[in-house]
Amino acid sequence: MSSHAITETVPVGASAERSTRDQILDASVVCFAYAGYSGTSLNDIAAEVGIRRPSLLHHFASKEVLYGEVFERLLGDWFARLVGAIDVPASGWKKVEGVLRAGFNFFADNPNYVILMRREAIDGGVHLGIDLAAVLRPLFDEAADYFRREMDAGTFRQQNAEQLLLTGYGALLSYFSDAPFLEGLLDENPLSSGALDRRSAHIIEFFQAALVPPDEPA
Amino acid sequence: MSSHAITETVPVGASAERSTRDQILDASVVCFAYAGYSGTSLNDIAAEVGIRRPSLLHHFASKEVLYGEVFERLLGDWFARLVGAIDVPASGWKKVEGVLRAGFNFFADNPNYVILMRREAIDGGVHLGIDLAAVLRPLFDEAADYFRREMDAGTFRQQNAEQLLLTGYGALLSYFSDAPFLEGLLDENPLSSGALDRRSAHIIEFFQAALVPPDEPA
DNA sequence: GCTCAGCCCTACCTACCGGTAGGTAGGACT
């Protein structure tokens, strides 16, 4: 209990401190995001929590199980946020803007999640039992259909809907996943509130310029 | 000398096969891209070449040195291609399109390079002696200046130049770095020639829509 | 022939990996 390296602001509601299990999950997100699956040892995580590796394995059967649980928890949060933004009664550009903002804000709140997701996408999901693409597929198809409908209605410019989604995916996530690198290009912390505001404004402006026809004022 | 990318068909003129050193470098690109720095063992690379690990270490002093050399070689190739596209006598959208196409084609030819670069950007360059962002910085600033000049001249729509570059960076690279994942979304190999044509066309079309003002026909 | 450098090998080292075995402290419930 001597070395509290990373103590986030603990919710001071019911219990004074989080359960060991939750502390492990929190530390795991940080470690896996920072060094990847194979670059993170269970000792690293245990040390962050302040326990020994066997004690960690008392809470999670194996490294793989722990990783899966970390990922599942974050994926669930993200899904909920996304679906919440999709289900608002809006249409046309306003809806796209809402979803873009929701995604952006979630990523800004959970930059480690973006890094985790990216690593997993690059690795093709080998560390995960689940098929990440298959999980996201329904949302992807739904979004593509939405774009196509708006394009056919003339609300959006005609473009390849799937490609459009991939472009948005890349533009949105790369900013967060590559933040350590981008800091060297921008001369400021990309996750500072000022930089985030600038990024958010650009994303919205850029996609509006690409999507909304010139004659249609948003 | 070393400017050859991965050539399967060995030139039968001077030497019957590539030097062991070059074979090691080639195998390293594949392995490091596939499994990352810490996920790749020197045994993996040596096995790919068909030698033992100590023999590999005869050619490269350490894993770190090997990795650095792999990266430096690819970075040099990419830089040359990029600068070549920048230095053509063109302006306005035509120049941007040329650079976009050059980047796209290089990435399509060297998908493993994109993955390597992505991994390094996520890791913040910890495995590299060099500062990746510092190396790319001059090109980044030059490009931003170019955009600003075109915007002021009215050739491009007014936007944040640096943010624009980041968006392009993300949209371009993510398609290649996350190809294993995207295959599950697209139901086809993202690196097949058909898929590449479709992606290339979209990238060009999309950025043109976002950059070129409605009244200016390219 | 001989030497000698270059290349590759086997054998070995230490450090660390994920995971297990077995034991202990202490709270709760009977």
Add this chain to the structure above:
DNA sequence: AGTCCTACCTACCGGTAGGTAGGGCTGAGC
């Protein structure tokens, strides 16, 4: 008191990591 159970510990397992020592083979130059 006796019995569970949770949570943690130390000690250890087999396996693998990166790296080193040193010997053998080969081919070019003499």
